[in-house]
Amino acid sequence: MSKSSYDIALLPGDGIGPEVVDAAVTILDAAAAAYGFSLSYTSYDAGATLYQSTGVSISAATMEAIGSADAILLGAAGLPSVRKPDGTEIAPQIDIREHYGLFASLRPARLFPGVPTRVQAEHIDMLVIRETTEGLFAGRHDPLEPSDDAVSDRLTITRATSERLFTLAFEQATLRKATQGTPGRVTLLDKANVLRSNAFLRKIFDEIAAKYPDIASDHLYIDAGSMMLVTNPERFDVVVSENVFGDITSEIAAGVVGGLGVAPSGDVSLEHGVFQPCHGSAPDIAGQGNANPVATILSGAMLLDWIADRHDDTTCRTAAAAVRDAVASVLAQGPKTPDLGGTASTSEVTHAVAEALSTSR
Ligand code: ATP
Numbered sequence: 006m007s008k009s010s011y012d013i014a015l016l017p018g019d020g021i022g023p024e025v026v027d028a029a030v031t032i033l034d035a036a037a038a039a040y041g042f043s044l045s046y047t048s049y050d051a052g053a054t055l056y057q058s059t060g061v062s063i064s065a066a067t068m069e070a071i072g073s074a075d076a077i078l079l080g081a082a083g084l085p086s087v088r089k090p091d092g093t094e095i096a097p098q099i100d101i102r103e104h105y106g107l108f109a110s111l112r113p114a115r116l117f118p119g120v121p122t123r124v125q126a127e128h129i130d131m132l133v134i135r136e137t138t139e140g141l142f143a144g145r146h147d148p149l150e151p152s153d154d155a156v157s158d159r160l161t162i163t164r165a166t167s168e169r170l171f172t173l174a175f176e177q178a179t180l181r182k183a184t185q186g187t188p189g190r191v192t193l194l195d196k197a198n199v200l201r202s203n204a205f206l207r208k209i210f211d212e213i214a215a216k217y218p219d220i221a222s223d224h225l226y227i228d229a230g231s232m233m234l235v236t237n238p239e240r241f242d243v244v245v246s247e248n249v250f251g252d253i254t255s256e257i258a259a260g261v262v263g264g265l266g267v268a269p270s271g272d273v274s275l276e277h278g279v280f281q282p283c284h285g286s287a288p289d290i291a292g293q294g295n296a297n298p299v300a301t302i303l304s305g306a307m308l309l310d311w312i313a314d315r316h317d318d319t320t321c322r323t324a325a326a327a328v329r330d331a332v333a334s335v336l337a338q339g340p341k342t343p344d345l346g347g348t349a350s351t352s353e354v355t356h357a358v359a360e361a362l363s364t365s366r
Pocket residue numbers: 021025082083265266283284285286287288289290295296297298300342344
């Protein structure tokens with residue numbers, strides 16, 4: 006059921022996080038105004054700066070509160086200079102993922118004209134879906150074996166999570182085909198020729214694929230698939246993989262379409278969605294006013310799409326497409342931030358996107 010107003014929880018975080026979240030909010034507001042719905046925001050502290058002053062990277066109260074929002078937009082959390090006593094970085098986004106069981110990471114990789122790429126391709130538009138709770142990460146909390154000679158990690162694949170993951174992948178392929186004219190194909194990347202767990206994964210994939218006769222499906226071994234992502238990225242539509250292979254695959258896909266400044270992401274379950282740029286807090290450029298806001302603005306478009314799905318709200322879906330089109334026109338004509346070879350500031354790019362959005366209506 007669509008609503009006239011949606012609640013968004015903002016977690017601006019550290020470094021350039023607040024700068025790019027501000028930019029995304031400007032664009033979300035412009036989209037809401039142009040398409041006739043409203044968004045309300047509540048901002049929460051989380052990240053390394055909070056950890057320095059309180060000893061926690063996200064409070065229990067914040068963890069609970071963000072769960073009742075319609076969607077969550079995160080900037081970037083963590084700073085290389087701030088670490089826990091065990092040496093690990095501050096990453097409340099991983100705590101949120103575990104707390105809310107966000108089992109899939111969505112990483113669209115689309116080549117926008119005007120963005121430099123090192124591959125020879127005209128049209129790249131894929132969605133990489135990575136499972137985020139199992140695979141080799143499932144054994145992360147296992148006690149360390151008492152040995153100086155060998156250590157092993159446990160790789161776990163469960164039927165329940167795999168079925169949810171593949172259903173999401175085929176649903177996304179169906180939606181993309183209907184709304185964006187994509188070919189409608191899901192490709193599984195695995196190592197089913199060597200790993201029993203991956204043979205099991207492939208079997209479940211084929212079972213789910215059989216339920217979607219209108220969507221093509223195929224599998225590639227992760228090694229060959231990784232090469233093909235670089236040599237023939239145009240062949241991919243939806244790409245799905247288990248945790249570690251999917252982690253690597255999403256970075257390859259982001260690199261192929263121009264890097265971190267333009268790569269959005271969403272961590273989702275069936276009930277909750279956290280949207281954030283793929284980049285980190287970039288402390289080297291924080292406060293200079295020239296961070297590229299595009300990845301966070303595109304994450305905002307994903308957030309609108311996610312709300313549209315949950316609430317069957319076609320207005321939000323149209324607004325999300327309009328945001329992507331506005332970004333595409335600005336990337337094609339400029340202005341651009343220094344990471345893309347331009348000289349523009351974050352706010353100049355943001356205003357150009359807002360302008361393109363208002364004239365598209
Ligand atoms: P993390 O481990 O937290 O993901 P990281 O170590 O991969 O972070 P980033 O913070 O993403 O590192 O920064 C990597 C490089 O990319 C830095 O030089 C940074 O300035 C640049 N960078 C990251 N995001 C942006 C952005 N939005 N605009 C411009 N440059 C960026």
